[in-house]
Amino acid sequence: MLAKNPDVRISLPVVCFVWQIAMIILFGVFVRYDEESDAHWSEHKREKNITSDIENDFYYRYPSFQDVHVMIFVGFGFLMTFLKRYSFGGVGFNFLIAAFGLQWALLMQGWFHALDPADGQIKIGIENIINADFCVAGCLIAYGALLGKVSPVQLMVLTLFGIPLFAVEEYIILHVLHVRDAGGSMVIHTFGAYYGLTISWILYRPKLDQSKRLNGSGYHSDVFAMIGTLFLWMFWPSFNSAISDHGDGQHRAAINTYLALASSVLTTFAISSLSAKRGKLDMVHIQNATLAGGVAMGTAAEFMITPYGSLIVGFCCGIISTFGYLVITVSRRIQDTCGVHNLHAMPGVLGAVVGAITAATASESVYGHEGLVNTFDFKGKYAERTPATQGGFQAAGLCVALAFGIVGGAIVGFILRLPVWGDPSDDNCFDDEVYWEVPEDEESIPPILEYNSHMVGKYADRM
Template identity: 60%
Template structure:
């Protein structure tokens, strides 16, 4: 026992120190401020200080940051047995992932003269990538050690950056709120990892993994923070002006409609008519996921409400009926139900985005078409082709997520054998 405890006592510190030293060296070698952050570059241009992107983006960054560290962490505390793990490991993974994401996303998007240029927008994008990792964490919670979670985060961040580059840079996909790049990718990556890590005896301890009054109360803290700040999340990196305004508004109404659908269906599907707190804590957020891709598009307020309403219904039905099937038939133990909150609503969001994009015209968007669909506005492709690109992007995301999760899951098993 003493050998085992000593072994565990040394592994995590060594891993943390080595990883952080490597990150510091890579940052020192490759990373520098962008022109809006660098003192010399900024003052070489003639403009007012309040035109700096910091004043436009930082409020959104703050909201996203709260979602990552408080929202996601506390959302998973409903499991009485894993309350500390959900908050504590969430903190660890997020702190590592945002640094690694800065490098990985920089390699694909932010290289200038051999250097990665970073500013407030790159901080937001790093948090987005981290959010995808935390979604996967929700699927494997209780099955992995901190060491394994760091390994998973390292590989997932890398694959996330690859998928994001293929979609946004090569294909020209529009996915402002990340229904595909963040939610669908994170959910199905995590589901594949947890499938490989399947533990047949886990169902025997289900009674210990259930919620109690105070754990549900803590989880609602995460839910409320996520619900409140989701309009900022979806609109954080959209173009300034009407695009950002429209994205926040579409998300706002989608979440509201989703919440009513969640409460209604939760009571309807219960034998005693009582609300299931797991539904309220999770499904009420599905509207933010489902409107992510089309949020910046001319979805219209009532269209956003329809999307949110459908997302709430899909999510509750997933928790009630589909999760047991996943576990019994496919041997996928989805600890926090990420398939119901992020997976299926993410696919719905991708489909809504594809349909909305296919009907984008100059008559509807006017000169704003160049902001939302620059390739359509320039005439290089038509709207129907943009819709097709959106649909193909969903398939690419699912393929990379499933294959990547499969590989990382086997790496986890190997790491356990080595330990």
């Protein structure tokens, strides 16, 4: 059996070392502190007439940053521990690619968004590291579609290409089209989901059934996954408000997201119960579809969508997402381990549409003149843009996200099909034993009186 197992002993260390060294060199050439994190801050403060250190952007955004950081590492990481024997891979590889991706994102996003024209260098502060975490989220969503079927080396390659694709897509959507997408329904969720789904489609494994014994959850792994679910759910208001405007923008984004999430929980439970014999609930739905409201508020959270508008969005998304898990098989060829189509793709697209409609119907009577200008940033060369036009551009943004996800995923998918990446065989998917030293089970502890005999584990004969 072991002969079929992949060997990543050379490829994984090489990829990690070479890319990390590249990061160091590129950071050395390009990356410096911005005005608010540089020791010259006290001079800067005087120049800008800032009277207090509390006006440093750090204090506006650091609590949200830490919440987002938890979502990336514990939220996504533990959500992917639900498979009974792939918890190490779920949380561990998530950790690896997020740690690489955030460095690479600081560079790629920096070149597009934070380049100081004076010296050609990227100046980083708290907002950049939040954005880097956001950028990473796109790749982690893609990982969800591939969970258990790819090697860590493939995941590093997915991230290597995913981050620049994200950065370009984001540049076109936010800067060229001047679209608002603070929580990333388009930029993060739609892109990330279609990127992963397209790769999964290209990496189609017709004989994946050979691993079906492991493609399911266990009692405790389901509880572990709830840790991921809840930290994502609780901190989503921070995610959608982390880079919104200071003041009412952040405040409103948090409230809207809080409400939409609450609403999706109820419709998720309703549909889950309705669909099973005796009304038994399915943990897969509870772990995933309850989050759909947060995904769908990614664009409109900072708008004046109203509290009941947020509840309606969450209501619909809980239903759509749970139905996704129940009935939709977009294509038998897409083997979507975590169901990112249901959690990120559909709610992301819906969120983009909601955002476009909310933007198109914005008015000075609702926002006030100043509020409208601030919320949609109708300043400088966009001073003449109307809400209706903005709605059209928002819809265009969705198309860009879809295009980048699908085309980018196709290209990266073909790269990942090269037979050099050490992916598992069809009957070894969803199994931590392939890439990890797995301890014998606790259950196999010999009784205390036999401590001198050798430990005989349940899987000992296989090791």
